[in-house]
Amino acid sequence: MSSSSRGAQASEPSWGKRSDLDVLNRDIPRVDGPVKATGEAIYTHDVRLPGMLWARVLVHPVPRAEIESIDLEVASEMPGVVYVEALKEPGDAVRYLGDDAVLAVVAAETPDQAADALRAIKVKARRLAPVVTPAQALEDGAPVVSRRRDADSNVGRANERGDEAVADAALAGAVAVVERTFEIPIQHHVCLETHGHVVQPAPDDEQVTVYASTQSVGGTPRGLARTLGRDASKIRVLTPHMGGGFGSKFGPGLEGAMAARVADQTGRPVHLMLTRSDEFAIAGNRSGSRQTLKVGARSDGRLVGLKLDADKHGGVSGGSLPGPPYIYTVADDSAVASRIRSVFTATDGSRAMRAPGHPQASFAMEAAVDELAYLLGIDLVEMRIRNLDSEVHHRQLRRVAEEIGWGEHPHRDRPGRAENGRAVGIGFGVSVWGPGGRSSRCDVTIRPDGSVVSATATQDLGTGARTYVAAIVAEELGLAVNMIEARIGDSDLPPSVTSGGSVTTGSSAPAIKDAAHKAREGLEALLVDVLEAPVGSYVWRNGQVSVRGDSTRSLPWIAVCALLREPLLAQGEFRDFLHEGRIHGAQAAKVEVDTLTGRVKVLKMVACQDQGLPLNRLALRSQINGGMVQALSYGMLEQRVFDEQDGFLLSDNLDLYKIAGAQEMPEMVALIDDEDERPSVCGMAEAPVIPGHSAIAGAIHNACGARLTRMPFTADNVLETLYGKI
Amino acid sequence: MREMDPSSGEPSAISRRSFLKGATQVAAAGGIIQATAAGAPAEVVDPEVETLSGTSSLELLVNGKARSVEVQPRTTLLHALRTHMDPPLTGTKEVCGTGSCGACTVLIDGQPAYSCLSLAVTCAGRPVTTVEGFGSADAMSDVQQAFCDKDGMMCGFCTPGFVVATHAALDRSPKASLDELKYELSGNFCRCGTYPHVFDAAAAVQEDRARGEEGR
Structure with missing residues (x-):
């Protein structure tokens, strides 16, 4: 050659x-449209190899327990069962509902046999206090669930920035000040293809073949090298198609290691995909947070001081939250002070999820900007333009405002009021991303x-x-x-x-x-x-x-x-x-609020994004739409629910953990900002997912004066905000 | 084991008693298996009546072809397609397994159905159409082509279910409005957020079909 x-x-x-x-x-x-539209595309889930075993993992149903016994005898004698292994011994602890709660792995000739064998494993365990909510984690005498060895509480070290006294002084001199506490829940990725692998073993001098539903074909060989006892070059990873990742599929995880181990031990190909309930329990999430944000502005709307006190809720992981002021600027940087810490619970650790930490920061910051604008009687778009440095944001905000009908909207500098129980509002949000x-x-x-x-x-x-x-x-x-x-x-x-x-x-x-x-x-x-x-x-x-x-x-x-x-x-x-380093976006949302029932209907969403040269405008609009849809789903519907008494994850299926469907879809407009003529390219995964839920919350506030500080924006949340606790 | 009667689509000569017995055995799957493991056969209540417990041979009519499968009473149509048939039909996806998401949508007797909630034994002899039955990558149906043209897919995992559901919706309501389409497709979830382009695809098919009608 x-x-x-x-x-x-x-x-x-x-x-x-x-x-x-x-x-x-x-x-x-x-180019892969035809194979996807006809079902011919082979995902890891669909791989079938001769002699393949079907493996499953057994997840303990509650986050904390002491194992008394795991009896594999019945399971191991069941028809078709080839491999059964307990991952915990008597006396071992289950420390959190995540990969540490995986008690056993089984493999059998058929999926049904594997499922039956899993049910036949007898586990005796003493349940311990669950510690599934931040409130439980912060109780006096709460069991320490942090994974840090020297941890003596469930609170991580606070990351403090700025001088609080300077921020306080600036806030004292502000014409308008707003202070709110925001509660942002944990969100699941809900990849439609669950996490999993198919591992085909091979002699030492040949490559093991691993089909993986992964965001990293390049990194997965290293992730499995130790389990397979071979150099990464002797592992070939194939991902012909994959059913979504959103940040949760960077490495093989415990489920990948188990697939590899069973294949290695049995010498047969092994198919191990998590079930949907496993996926909710152990495959990661977007961290939640509790943020108390105080922001002040001058009479012309310019932000002059800001204080943030935030807890990140990432289960046994730290969670993520970028520091303030998020995207917006404060006239004097030194008047910004923040304290951000992690509060650990005995639940699955957060993983990266589309723009980790950013939608959370956006929710609080956009709310503060809205409220200050109303206090000062400034148009919401103008208020944003006065506090955003980038001309790109300015033109994008004007463009989405025009597209959503802001100019004709009757209340642009104060919230509206319901007429006959019906109120329509518009809200805004901005994003940035710098992927490099x-x-x-x-x-x-x-x-x-x-x-x-x-x-x-x-x-x-x-x-x-x-x-x-x-x-x-x-x-x-x-x-x-x-x-x-x-x-x-x-x-x-x-x-x-x-x-x-x-x-x-x-x-x-x-x-x-x-x-x-x-x-x-x-x-x-x-x-x-x-x-x-x-x-x-x-x-x-x-x-x-x-x-x-x-x-x-x-x-x-x-x-x-x-x-x-x-x-x-x-x-x-x-x-x-x-390539290009930094991109910008603005979004607008229009909602209708029924102030008698609390129901919110999103009527329209508009996004405008720059990105250098668009490689494929069709796929780019799909990405932008996808960001808006996920943000709508996050804002309007998604709710992880734990049984606080015993620690069961109640929302471990798609009936109870609701994601947006066709009927929730508003009119959607994805605008590509063609005024950006940079001769370079950039990815478009994170930016459009950042501000949509913030714009919806802003629209609800604009419609009827209800500033929601919790997500999702359910009817009871709206009613409670409008009328107080009922 | 008793075969199903393909002409009626019903199990032939099945008594209520035998059905209950079968059902009991299915429901107590864990118990049976323990008994088997211990070497004690499951109790036979009435040797004269055959039951549907254990494994049954059935013939499924999938995409116009007769396909033999060995299934248990509990085997869903979804699992029969994906893991019991040889070669399997893996276009139909399993996402929730509980009838929430629509990824496993197929047509049974021409009607859209969640194959994860349909027992294979109840489908014997009834025509089943999966996503593979509508077209192939080289010869796509109009709906499949429109999903490609309008980018009604991203990761593609929900796409087979949406393609089947869209075919069914447009056959049932050829002139469905956007709101009606949203209702028709509300049994299918997409996580990537392709809904707007799925609606575009459906509208494109409506236009094409309407133009075809006019031209006739």
Whole structure:
């Protein structure tokens, strides 16, 4: 195979002028759409291998207990049962409802046999005080559930920033001051494909194959190396398709380690996917928080002082919450003081979830901005513009305001009132994200028969990554997207990044572009003698190459490739100047509140996002819509419920943990901010999920004067806020 | 083991007593297994009457083809499709297993149904259509094509259920308004948040079909 990367490059890759683009910055149907729409796409959940065992884990139903016995005898003698292992011994403690509550693993010839065996395991345990709520964790004499060895309480060390005295002085001089305590619940990821793996064992000198529902095909081999007792290079991870991750699937977890161990021990392929109830109990969550926020402003609306006292609720993990003032600025930075600490409970540790900590911070900060605007009689949009540094936010706020009908709205600087029990309101929120890019590689191979492969070890979580792996190459070579075979989801391919924090596009797209550019120049080097023009003076378009300025000197793609004696391999790497660091967004929501019943109906949501060059406008709108939908679901519906007496997780299914469905959908408008002309690319996973619920809460307040300080915005929450405790 | 009577779709000559016996055994699955493990066979109440406990052979009519499966009375249609058939049909997804999410939606007798709540034995002989029955990647149905064109999918895990539900909705209510479509599709959850584009896809199919009608 010849390699064009060894030759001198004639020019640097570039995304090109937008007006010249034939493929990118347009609506590109995703390349895996047909296999997904017909059920042909194989997810980890769907992998079936000859001789495969079906494994399950047994999760203890309450968070804290002392194990007296785990009797595996009956289970192990049941038909079809091949493997049973207890993970706890008598005297061991279950310390929290998470991976520590996994008591046993079984594997059998059929899923039913595995389920039966799980039910036949007899567990005797002494239940201990549950510690499932922050209030329980903070009680005097509460059992210490923190995982830190030296912990003597359930409170982590406070992160204190700023000088409280300076903030107090600034607040004392403010014209308007608002202080509220906000309660933000824990949210589940609810990936529709649960966490899990299928592990196919192999002799020591061959690769073990692991199908994984993961956000990191590249990191998973390292995560399983110790369990499998082999070097990571002897583990190949495949993720052809995966059913959502949202930040919860960065590593193999206990369930992956168990699948690997059972495969290793039995010498047979093992399928281990968590059940839905397992998933709710042990597969992570977005941390909650309790925030007391005090903010003051001058008469012109400019923020002048801020104090935040916050507890993060991340179960046995620390949780996340960015420091204040979130996105907004205070006239003098020194007048901002915060104290943020973690309160630990004996529940599953929080994991990253789309913009970890940010929607929580947004909820409190946007509320304070609204309330100060009303106190001062300032238009909600104007108030925001006065306290946001970025011109991008200003234009985006104006755009979403226009789209949602803010100009015609009757009450823009004070809340409205219900008429005949009906009130309509509008609210706003803003977002930022700075994903950056990291080292990533891509191989583009062009064969003499004209076929093209673009390969990189990324994974498509549903973002559309697979599509741009092909589309970027198609654009560079003037081909149709379906002429490029995109190969992803395989740890043996050129390494790319773990998909978290919106880094995938900013990391892998530049490497794909670099490889495509090198491939093009490699072909142009062959054309020098044929079309008699130097490298860099060709136009590749519509399956043809021609000399720039002389369309009579041209060749069809297939004839160009026929000049190759062997496949041409172009190896691309991350190029810093092809990615963008920081993006912005604004959202607006319009709601109708029934002040007699407390019911809230979201009527419309609008988002505007910049992002540099949109690679695929169709998938980009899907991402923006998805952010709004998840924020609506978070704000309006999602509620994790524990039985505080005994510690049972009551909301461990999709009946009781409600997520948004079709009937909750308002009119949705996803606007791409085309005034952003930066010649670079950026991921769009986190930004649009940040402000939607804040905008809905703002709209409820704008409608009827009820400032909800708790989520979700249920009818009882609205009524209690409007009329006090009933 | 007694076969189902495919013509009636009902278990043939099944007495109430035998059904109850079967049901009892199913409900007490854990107990039976312990008894088996201890070497004691389950008690046979009346040797003259066959029951539906244990494993039964059935013929399912899936996507127009007869498929033999060995199932237990408790086996859901979803599990019969995904894990009992050889080769399996894995397009139909399991997400909740409790009839909340619609990922397992199939047509039974032409009507949309949650296959996780449908027992395989009750489906013997009745036509079942899964997402694979509507089209293949090379020859998609109009609904499948519209889901691709409008990006009515992201991770794609809910997509098979939505495709089946959308086919059913548009067959039942060809001129459904957006609100009616939302109602028709309210039995299916998507976590990525593709609903707006799913509605776009359904509307595109409505337009295409209406144009087709006019052209006729």
